[in-house]
Amino acid sequence: MRFDxxxxxxxxxxxxxxxxxxxxxGGEFVDPVDGRRFKSVSPSSEQVxxxxxxxxxxxxxxxxxxxxxxxxxxxxxxxxLERGKYLFRIARIIAERARELxxxxxxxxxxxxxxSRDVDIPLVAAHFFYYAGWADKLPHAGLGTHPRSLGVAGxxxxxxxxxxxxxxxxxxALACGNTVVLKPAETTSLTxxxxxxxxxxxxxxxxxxxxxxxxxxTGRTLVTHPGVNKVAFTGSTEVGRSIAQSVAGTDKxxxxxxxxxxxxxxxDDAPIDQAVEGIVNGIFFNQGHVCCxxxxxxxxxxxxEDVLAGLKRRMGTLRVGDPLDKNTDIGAINSPxxxxxxxxxxxxxxxxxxxxxxxxxxxxxxxxxxxxxxxxGVSQAHRIAREEIFGPVLSVLTFxxxxxxxxxxxxxxxxLSAGVWTEKGSRIxxxxxxxxxxxxxxxxxxxxxxASPFGGYRESGYGREGGRHGLTAxxxxxxxxxx
Amino acid sequence: xxxxxxxxxxxxxxxxxxxxRSESGRSFIVTDSKRRFLANAALAxxxxxxxxxxxxxxxxxxxxxxxxxxxxxxxxxxxxxxxGRRRQFxxxxxxxxxLTSKHAQEVVGAxxxxxxxYAGWSDKIAQxxxxxxxxxxxxxxxxxxxxxxxxxxVAPQKSALLGLVSVLAPVIVTGCTAVVLASESRPLPAVxxxxxxxxxxxxxxxxxxxxxxxxEVAPWLAAHMDVNAVDLTGAPIQLAADLExxxxxxxxxxxxxxxDGEPDWTGExxxxxxxxxxxxxxxxxxxxx
Numbered sequence: 001m002r003f004d005x006x007x008x009x010x011x012x013x014x015x016x017x018x019x020x021x022x023x024x025x026g027g028e029f030v031d032p033v034d035g036r037r038f039k040s041v042s043p044s045s046e047q048v049x050x051x052x053x054x055x056x057x058x059x060x061x062x063x064x065x066x067x068x069x070x071x072x073x074x075x076x077x078x079x080x081l082e083r084g085k086y087l088f089r090i091a092r093i094i095a096e097r098a099r100e101l102x103x104x105x106x107x108x109x110x111x112x113x114x115x116s117r118d119v120d121i122p123l124v125a126a127h128f129f130y131y132a133g134w135a136d137k138l139p140h141a142g143l144g145t146h147p148r149s150l151g152v153a154g155x156x157x158x159x160x161x162x163x164x165x166x167x168x169x170x171x172x173a174l175a176c177g178n179t180v181v182l183k184p185a186e187t188t189s190l191t192x193x194x195x196x197x198x199x200x201x202x203x204x205x206x207x208x209x210x211x212x213x214x215x216x217x218t219g220r221t222l223v224t225h226p227g228v229n230k231v232a233f234t235g236s237t238e239v240g241r242s243i244a245q246s247v248a249g250t251d252k253x254x255x256x257x258x259x260x261x262x263x264x265x266x267x268d269d270a271p272i273d274q275a276v277e278g279i280v281n282g283i284f285f286n287q288g289h290v291c292c293x294x295x296x297x298x299x300x301x302x303x304x305e306d307v308l309a310g311l312k313r314r315m316g317t318l319r320v321g322d323p324l325d326k327n328t329d330i331g332a333i334n335s336p337x338x339x340x341x342x343x344x345x346x347x348x349x350x351x352x353x354x355x356x357x358x359x360x361x362x363x364x365x366x367x368x369x370x371x372x373x374x375x376x377g378v379s380q381a382h383r384i385a386r387e388e389i390f391g392p393v394l395s396v397l398t399f400x401x402x403x404x405x406x407x408x409x410x411x412x413x414x415x416l417s418a419g420v421w422t423e424k425g426s427r428i429x430x431x432x433x434x435x436x437x438x439x440x441x442x443x444x445x446x447x448x449x450x451a452s453p454f455g456g457y458r459e460s461g462y463g464r465e466g467g468r469h470g471l472t473a474x475x476x477x478x479x480x481x482x483x
Numbered sequence: 484x485x486x487x488x489x490x491x492x493x494x495x496x497x498x499x500x501x502x503x504r505s506e507s508g509r510s511f512i513v514t515d516s517k518r519r520f521l522a523n524a525a526l527a528x529x530x531x532x533x534x535x536x537x538x539x540x541x542x543x544x545x546x547x548x549x550x551x552x553x554x555x556x557x558x559x560x561x562x563x564x565x566x567g568r569r570r571q572f573x574x575x576x577x578x579x580x581x582l583t584s585k586h587a588q589e590v591v592g593a594x595x596x597x598x599x600x601y602a603g604w605s606d607k608i609a610q611x612x613x614x615x616x617x618x619x620x621x622x623x624x625x626x627x628x629x630x631x632x633x634x635x636x637v638a639p640q641k642s643a644l645l646g647l648v649s650v651l652a653p654v655i656v657t658g659c660t661a662v663v664l665a666s667e668s669r670p671l672p673a674v675x676x677x678x679x680x681x682x683x684x685x686x687x688x689x690x691x692x693x694x695x696x697x698x699e700v701a702p703w704l705a706a707h708m709d710v711n712a713v714d715l716t717g718a719p720i721q722l723a724a725d726l727e728x729x730x731x732x733x734x735x736x737x738x739x740x741x742x743d744g745e746p747d748w749t750g751e752x753x754x755x756x757x758x759x760x761x762x763x764x765x766x767x768x769x770x771x772x
Contacts, residue, residue, distance in 0.1 A: 244731035249724025442768040449618035
């Protein structure tokens with residue numbers, strides 16, 4: 001049976017964009033010193049949404065100095081409850097402007113409005129609300145009786161969840177009494193700049209949050225800046241490694257949330273229909289632009305045929321297209337560069353002998369698109385089973401015994417997340433104990449919550465974001481704090 | 484009547500529960516605080532460092548899989564055995580560090596007590612650092628601390644016993660396994676501690692001890708792709724920066740040396756040293772009928 005859907009477009013006319021944006025430093029928008037700007041393009045229409053400033057070394061310098069000033073003069077002296085009240089304000093304004101932010105996120109990033117509206121933005125507001133409540137309770141966080149803030153945090157975030165990653169970085173930093181200089185990804189600056197306006201609206205003291213837009217060079221300048229006390233980065237393992245090298249010999253505190261190649265393990269007693277939904281959500285959520293995506297499917301041999309048939313059937317119902325259509329399941333690939341990388345890795349998969357399958361699905365003519373894709377006949381040696389693709393591409397492997405499942409699941413330098421599907425409770429815990437990953441989803445996948453610590457083992461980085469654990473990244477604790 | 488000729492000890496490495504000489508066949512002279520000859524110690528090589536990492540990795544599943552109660556008892560037993568060898572350690576600390584007898588006795592006492600203090604953390608830390616997370620949805624969500632894996636430790640250079648115990652015990656109490664590079668100029672208490680560990684209930688490979696030149700061996704440990712974390716407490720500042728850079732290759736967790744020099748280690752046990760080698764694992768499961 002086939003359902004046809006009439007278009008259900010989300011209106012965008014209430015999202016006003018300026019033609020050009022400056023840097024947000026000291027509570028106002030300022031022009032970059034050398035006047036350089038770049039265009040932010042909508043990946044679904046290839047239309048230019050706005051021009052954004054490219055911060056150079058002098059701009060970063062100024063932002064860090066401003067953050068330091070705000071730290072010394074205002075933010076570090078404010079009682080925790082007052083800091084918290086500013087964060088509560090921000091959380092409330094985000095909730096009030098949720099639809100506007102969701103639309104802008106989908107325009108700029110390419111993700112379906114259903115996801116930005118129902119996942120990203122609610123989580124952003126929740127994250128600020130959660131950490132707001134911590135601001136006056138830090139002595140109770142089990143991190144020493146007088147945990148101290150660090151100073152200025154330099155934060156660099158990726159393009160896959162632009163505003164959510166901002167919230168993960170900014171909320172705990174401010175709650176703990178630090179000031180921040182944040183660099184959004186160059187393809188997705190617009191919601192961060194909208195957040196700057198929200199800081200103004202919330203009357204956050206100037207300089208507490210500074211936003212410098214730009215590309216990799218701006219990020220490098222920020223994390224290596226001697227005035228930065230704390231570096232927080234979410235992005236590729238490659239860049240994370242160079243950041244870890246660049247802070248060697250300094251006293252900067254670092255947290256890194258990097259790549260992943262999560263195994264999603266399906267046992268023969270799993271509820272197959274639910275598991276198929278979990279597989280689809282695990283790899284096709286946000287076009288697979290997810291560091292914790294379940295990109296390696298491990299299926300027990302006895303149910304392989306059933307699972308694969310169910311998966312293909314379900315993939316055939318996924319709707320790829322306009323991110324602003326409320327029926328869309330899979331939106332646009334964020335950039336031509338990323339699209340090229342996904343294409344390349346898929347070609348490598350075929351060249352190495354894996355079998356490629358995608359449902360017949362029409363793709364729009366303009367914009368950057370990639371159909372949901374599954375590879376079968378994949379071996380552990382294949383590059384598509386080892387390297388992060390960061391797109392809607394799933395590799396399927398099989399196993400016979402639980403031991404073999406663990407062996408294969410852990411056979412990766414990464415360790416961010418993993419999934420396990422089985423109706424047997426003891427087996428869930430057995431698996432959860434042995435999977436070397438920071439997050440294990442059992443009979444679910446890709447769940448996120450501000451109260452839940454998130455972060456990786458091994459080359460997926462270090463430190464946790466979310467929950468009480470997320471405070472550690474932004475505080476000097478215990479003997480470190482001179483207690 | 485002639486005076487009895489004493490039998491000097493050969494100081495060897497401790498790898499995988501065995502006491503090999505360095506595969507390189509090399510040794511170096513260890514002197515006391517007044518630069519008088521004490522002994523020849525094995526001069527560990529790159530190969531020895533790699534062998535030690537292999538032994539530590541092999542021991543990890545068993546040790547990390549033991550119950551917390553069991554690990555606590557094993558560490559407590561180390562303290563019991565040390566107590567029995569108190570006088571030997573006092574003599575060695577006097578020789579290595581040039582302390583007065585009284586001071587050395589305090590240091591050895593503190594070293595024994597430190598094992599006991601950390602032993603008690605084994606089944607406490609998960610309750611301090613774990614959590615049930617109140618997520619917004621029908622899910623049971625909890626976080627537990629887990630050992631990160633193989634930890635390479637550059638032991639403190641000055642405090643050859645108390646400093647060593649203060650960095651080693653918090654690592655292995657978690658279920659991590661360790662490769663320790665002993666104090667370069669004062670390695671003998673570490674060698675004797677190995678002999679205690681070998682006859683204790685600590686499984687082979689959980690602690691591996693190398694003696695040798697810090698600048699020669701530490702870089703191999705810091706760059707080793709099967710090491711998960713490095714504690715650089717005993718590394719000279721300049722070397723520490725290089726080691727941290729090497730450690731970035733596989734994103735090792737790095738504990739930098741203290742900026743104001745080696746502490747006197749007389750403080751209490753430090754829970755942050757335990758946290759340094761822990762990962763937080765968060766598990767989600769739906770709630771439903």
